[in-house]
Amino acid sequence: LEALFTRDDMPFQDVTFKKGDRFVEYYYFDRWYNIFAIYDRDDGQLKGWYCNIGKPAVIEDGVVSYVDLALDLWVSVDGKQTVLDADEFEALALSEDLRQNAWIGLSDLKQLFLNDNPPL
Numbered sequence: 001l002e003a004l005f006t007r008d009d010m011p012f013q014d015v016t017f018k019k020g021d022r023f024v025e026y027y028y029f030d031r032w033y034n035i036f037a038i039y040d041r042d043d044g045q046l047k048g049w050y051c052n053i054g055k056p057a058v059i060e061d062g063v064v065s066y067v068d069l070a071l072d073l074w075v076s077v078d079g080k081q082t083v084l085d086a087d088e089f090e091a092l093a094l095s096e097d098l099r100q101n102a103w104i105g106l107s108d109l110k111q112l113f114l115n116d117n118p119p120l
Contacts, residue, residue: 001025001064005041013074013082015047026119027057027064032105033073034066035119049075049118051109053089053102069094069102075113 005021020041027034034057036050053071057064071089074082089102112118 001027005038013048014076014080017047018042021047024119027066029056029058031056031108032069032101033109035109037119046077048077049073049113051075053105053109055098055101069098071102071106073106073109075118079113079116081110081113 001024003023003025005017005019005023007017007019009016009018011017015038017038018041022039022041022044024037024039025034026037032053032055034052034054036052038047038050039045040047051073052066052068053073054069055067057066059065069089070085070092072084074084076082083106094102
């Protein structure tokens with residue numbers, strides 16, 4: 001999917017998300033994450049990848065949805081990985097199965113980027 005960032009400009013990690021930045025969103029029906037490739041509104045350059053850990057996506061009536069489990073991964077264009085919101089994730093009342101799948105999803109996602117194989 002493709003979407004434009006609609007909030008006011010905001011600094012985030014090593015970049016600034018700008019109103020009008022283009023998000024190319026990848027959802028998976030068999031993976032415990034999704035990936036947003038973020039492109040600058042002014043020059044079209046890739047800023048990085050914002051990844052959400054969550055249940056696999058579902059499409060119903062033309063709507064893509066997933067359950068966000070709070071845990072996130074930011075990957076800079078130089079490959080640096082930053083895990084976000086681990087404290088929020090730990091505070092969630094989740095079953096052991098959900099928690100384990102989330103950690104596996106994060107591990108799989110990190111490996112995807114370590115192998116220089118992110119979606120473009």
